[in-house]
Amino acid sequence: MNFDDTPEEAAYRATVRAWIAANAPDLSRLSPEERRNWHPAHKEVARQWQATKADAGYACLSWPKEQGGAGGSAIEEAIFNQEENRAGLQFTYFMTGLHMLLPALMEHNKDAASLARVPPAVRGEEIWCQLFSEPASGSDSAGVRCAAVKDGDEWVINGQKVWNSGAQIADYGMLVARTDPDVPKHKGLTVFWLDMKTPGVEVRPIRMMSGDNELNEVFLTDVRIPDSQRVGELGGGWKVIISTLMNERAALGSGTGLNWRDVMKLAGQVASWDGTALEDPAFREWLADLYVDAEAIRLLSFRTLTSLSKGAAPGPEGSAGKLLWSNLAQTLTDKALDVLDHAGLMDDPDEALLGGAFQHRFLWAPGLRLGGGTDEIMKNIIAERVLGLPGDVRVDKTVPFREIPNGR
Amino acid sequence: MNFDYTDDQKALKDEARRFLSAVSPLSVVRTALENPDAGYDRALWQRIGEQGWCGAAIPEEYGGIGMGHVELCALAEELGRAVAPVPFASTVYLFAEALLLGGSDAQKSELLPQVAMGALIGTLAVSEGPGVLVPDRVATRFAGGRLTGTKLPVTDGMAADRAVVLASSDEGPGLYLVDLTGAGVERRLVSTIDPTRGAAEIVFRDAPAEPLVGGLGLLAQVQDRAAVLLAFEQLGGADRCLEMARDYALERYAFGRPIGSYQAIKHKLADVFVRNEVARANAYYGAWALSTGAPELPLAAAAARVAGSGAYLLASRENIQTHGGIGFTWEADCHFFYRRARHLGLILGAPRDWKRRVADRLELKLALETAA
Numbered sequence: 001m002n003f004d005d006t007p008e009e010a011a012y013r014a015t016v017r018a019w020i021a022a023n024a025p026d027l028s029r030l031s032p033e034e035r036r037n038w039h040p041a042h043k044e045v046a047r048q049w050q051a052t053k054a055d056a057g058y059a060c061l062s063w064p065k066e067q068g069g070a071g072g073s074a075i076e077e078a079i080f081n082q083e084e085n086r087a088g089l090q091f092t093y094f095m096t097g098l099h100m101l102l103p104a105l106m107e108h109n110k111d112a113a114s115l116a117r118v119p120p121a122v123r124g125e126e127i128w129c130q131l132f133s134e135p136a137s138g139s140d141s142a143g144v145r146c147a148a149v150k151d152g153d154e155w156v157i158n159g160q161k162v163w164n165s166g167a168q169i170a171d172y173g174m175l176v177a178r179t180d181p182d183v184p185k186h187k188g189l190t191v192f193w194l195d196m197k198t199p200g201v202e203v204r205p206i207r208m209m210s211g212d213n214e215l216n217e218v219f220l221t222d223v224r225i226p227d228s229q230r231v232g233e234l235g236g237g238w239k240v241i242i243s244t245l246m247n248e249r250a251a252l253g254s255g256t257g258l259n260w261r262d263v264m265k266l267a268g269q270v271a272s273w274d275g276t277a278l279e280d281p282a283f284r285e286w287l288a289d290l291y292v293d294a295e296a297i298r299l300l301s302f303r304t305l306t307s308l309s310k311g312a313a314p315g316p317e318g319s320a321g322k323l324l325w326s327n328l329a330q331t332l333t334d335k336a337l338d339v340l341d342h343a344g345l346m347d348d349p350d351e352a353l354l355g356g357a358f359q360h361r362f363l364w365a366p367g368l369r370l371g372g373g374t375d376e377i378m379k380n381i382i383a384e385r386v387l388g389l390p391g392d393v394r395v396d397k398t399v400p401f402r403e404i405p406n407g408r
Numbered sequence: 409m410n411f412d413y414t415d416d417q418k419a420l421k422d423e424a425r426r427f428l429s430a431v432s433p434l435s436v437v438r439t440a441l442e443n444p445d446a447g448y449d450r451a452l453w454q455r456i457g458e459q460g461w462c463g464a465a466i467p468e469e470y471g472g473i474g475m476g477h478v479e480l481c482a483l484a485e486e487l488g489r490a491v492a493p494v495p496f497a498s499t500v501y502l503f504a505e506a507l508l509l510g511g512s513d514a515q516k517s518e519l520l521p522q523v524a525m526g527a528l529i530g531t532l533a534v535s536e537g538p539g540v541l542v543p544d545r546v547a548t549r550f551a552g553g554r555l556t557g558t559k560l561p562v563t564d565g566m567a568a569d570r571a572v573v574l575a576s577s578d579e580g581p582g583l584y585l586v587d588l589t590g591a592g593v594e595r596r597l598v599s600t601i602d603p604t605r606g607a608a609e610i611v612f613r614d615a616p617a618e619p620l621v622g623g624l625g626l627l628a629q630v631q632d633r634a635a636v637l638l639a640f641e642q643l644g645g646a647d648r649c650l651e652m653a654r655d656y657a658l659e660r661y662a663f664g665r666p667i668g669s670y671q672a673i674k675h676k677l678a679d680v681f682v683r684n685e686v687a688r689a690n691a692y693y694g695a696w697a698l699s700t701g702a703p704e705l706p707l708a709a710a711a712a713r714v715a716g717s718g719a720y721l722l723a724s725r726e727n728i729q730t731h732g733g734i735g736f737t738w739e740a741d742c743h744f745f746y747r748r749a750r751h752l753g754l755i756l757g758a759p760r761d762w763k764r765r766v767a768d769r770l771e772l773k774l775a776l777e778t779a780a
């Protein structure tokens with residue numbers, strides 16, 4: 001057990017911290033409105049920052065050099081990420097591509113056209129989206145109906161995807177399609193990558209309950225994709241899906257966003273009886289519980305790192321981090337509104353404390369418990385894959401896909 | 409950075425588990441439970457003493473092995489798993505640590521080698537009755553080398569040879585070393601919810617006592633260090649509860665299926681798993697802070713205690729629930745853990761008290777960060 005930097009790690013941290021301080025974009029130039037995720041001004045800052053990092057060898061730190069990375073270690077990458085977070089630089093635009101999809105692409109596809117997608121993604125010039133979920137296939141991620149039919153050297157895709165983060169600005173996507181409806185559901189899936197400008201791809205934004213437009217529906221009508229853009233084997237899609245989802249969970253479970261410091265500072269500024277809310281014993285007791293969970297999220301990401309640095313892939317125990325983090329985000333914002341009392345309702349960025357960040361997060365938090373695998377699915381994974389309890393009684397596993405019952 | 413035991417520490421822990429499963433099966437706990445007058449298992453305590461575990465973190469110059477505190481944490485985790493009915497925590501985490509930090513060289517040279525051999529049982533006597541202990545309002549008095557007052561309850565108070573006692577004096581409150589076998593000490597067994605770890609009321613009337621150095625600061629330090637070590641006992645117990653519940657859920661059928669195939673049970677046990685992971689993460693961080701003397705120790709220790717107390721209580725509760733009616737019987741072993749979870753969660757101050765400490769220490773941390 002050692003949570004200290006080694007002398008080399010400490011030196012690396014100092015170098016990185018100084019470099020970030022000297023090169024970081026100044027987010028205070030943006031208005032509170034512009035500072036929100038997916039705002040074009042915010043996205044532009046993120047893109048420039050990604051390119052600056054790439055030029056200096058800090059983008060995709062742990063990827064091999066020949067894949068556009070910096071050839072560093074997982075620990076160096078983690079240290080860089082920590083320092084980035086410390087400097088308030090948390091951009092999510094490139095996460096889907098760089099943490100989830102491209103590692104799978106690079107593992108399975110060695111052709112020039114596929115590999116040519118990597119360097120621009122590393123520089124933030126090209127953004128990727130994940131086209132997995134469908135109206136009838138969310139938690140049941142093997143229930144994909146979107147069909148791919150072979151025509152010569154090409155595949156013809158027809159179907160609908162939904163909940164696709166960033167598809168409205170994405171340049172490329174990774175898509176799961178059913179290539180064989182006559183075999184059991186997990187066996188008939190295949191993964192492809194595609195240019196979002198391919199004819200027949202139509203992206204329609206979905207307005208989320210927070211009012212933001214991050215999610216989309218994607219309709220695919222007679223979309224033609226060459227077989228060279230198949231990722232992994234024909235019918236081998238499930239394996240690709242699982243490895244990307246595990247990466248996603250590990251990334252989400254490392255926990256970003258508002259945290260105990262923010263809610264503590266808020267409580268310190270807000271009156272409550274004859275002192276501040278921070279002095280209220282009930283708040284303090286709650287704060288202690290929150291901190292214990294927040295610390296666990298931080299520390300468990302070190303465990304992931306310890307196993308990554310020994311060459312192991314992120315395991316099912318990453319589900320615990322994802323569960324903790326999304327629930328913490330919701331509890332924390334609820335409490336912040338409590339502390340503000342009646343004024344907790346106010347969300348105008350110019351009037352609300354912290355630019356209304358807590359109110360905005362309050363309306364975002366329900367999505368955190370759904371996206372990347374719901375709470376219930378995380379618990380199933382822990383129960384089955386970590387504790388070894390039996391799977392649910394299944395009615396859909398052994399029959400051909402086309403015979404599976406479906407509801408709404 | 410390394411979130412794990414080293415290979416040597418793992419080997420020590422495996423060895424400890426093998427040893428304890430041989431000498432301390434749950435039948436030993438049952439015997440202790442059914443013989444509350446004994447207060448602990450003497451044969452087991454002797455075997456543990458022979459292993460040298462009591463001296464694991466005592467420096468060699470005082471007769472210990474001087475391995476370090478992470479090694480002691482590993483042993484604590486295994487003792488917690490075994491629900492071992494021995495005065496290890498009182499003697500090693502509380503009494504020996506208090507002496508190491510606040511004892512004179514003469515006191516240490518006399519007593520620590522005996523502790524290390526397993527020949528001396530010690531304890532810490534702090535509480536004086538119901539409610540949160542406020543150290544500077546303690547009624548027990550020290551004056552002119554003598555101590556007078558009543559401590560209730562004192563875990564291992566019947567078994568202990570010596571105690572470190574919290575008392576007030578003209579110099580303010582502090583800790584005092586008392587020979588419990590000497591003059592001016594009367595004690596009686598008190599009944600508790602965990603008789604496998606006996607407790608006493610101790611009445612001191614002009615009992616000869618020697619001060620330790622450090623006042624209330626020493627008490628806080630001892631409590632922080634013990635909080636980390638106890639968090640490992642809690643973690644070991646909580647993990648075992650989860651394993652028991654999982655095993656039972658796989659074997660027990662209801663409505664034609666293993667109960668472990670119902671989501672009500674699966675999700676319950678997944679929740680327990682998550683709380684155990686939270687306890688593990690905070691305990692490991694505490695162990696690092698304890699073993700390196702890091703300034704993070706007070707906050708890390710308080711967090712480890714809050715997480716450990718919560719996790720063990722939940723796991724022991726839900727283990728009974730998963731066992732259904734059989735889990736509620738005297739015959740089943742589930743209640744050993746339920747009792748011990750409460751015991752460990754109360755002996756050093758209840759979670760409420762430690763949550764207050766977490767908040768106090770967070771404020772300090774934030775103030776330091778702002779100043780920096």
Ligand SMILES: Cc1cc2nc3c(=O)[nH]c(=O)nc-3n(C[C@H](O)[C@H](O)[C@H](O)COP(=O)(O)OP(=O)(O)OC[C@H]3O[C@@H](n4cnc5c(N)ncnc54)[C@H](O)[C@@H]3O)c2cc1C
Nearest residue numbers: 130131132133138139140163164165367370371372374376
């Ligand atoms: C903010 C956000 C971003 C997203 N981004 C993407 C993206 O970029 N790309 C993409 O492909 N998808 C994305 N998703 C989709 C996401 O993966 C799904 O919403 C999620 O998997 C749940 O699927 P669903 O919405 O169809 O709900 P359903 O699967 O219909 O679930 C409804 C409810 O039933 C529960 N449930 C379902 N099955 C079980 C079961 N076996 N046991 C117990 N309970 C069960 C669920 O937990 C949930 O509470 C995103 C979602 C959100 C909210």
Ligand SMILES: Cc1cc2nc3c(=O)[nH]c(=O)nc-3n(C[C@H](O)[C@H](O)[C@H](O)COP(=O)(O)OP(=O)(O)OC[C@H]3O[C@@H](n4cnc5c(N)ncnc54)[C@H](O)[C@@H]3O)c2cc1C
Nearest residue numbers: 660661662663667670671672673729730731732733734736
């Ligand atoms: C204090 C007490 C008094 C009692 N008094 C009486 C009495 O007077 N008369 C009498 O006849 N009986 C009595 N009982 C028995 C009681 O009804 C049973 O203990 C109870 O029904 C549970 O059955 P079980 O013990 O066999 O546990 P199990 O049925 O084996 O259950 C074990 C665990 O699995 C869970 N479980 C089981 N099936 C499911 C499912 N389908 N979905 C989700 N979870 C499930 C249970 O909730 C439990 O947590 C008493 C029990 C107690 C503890």
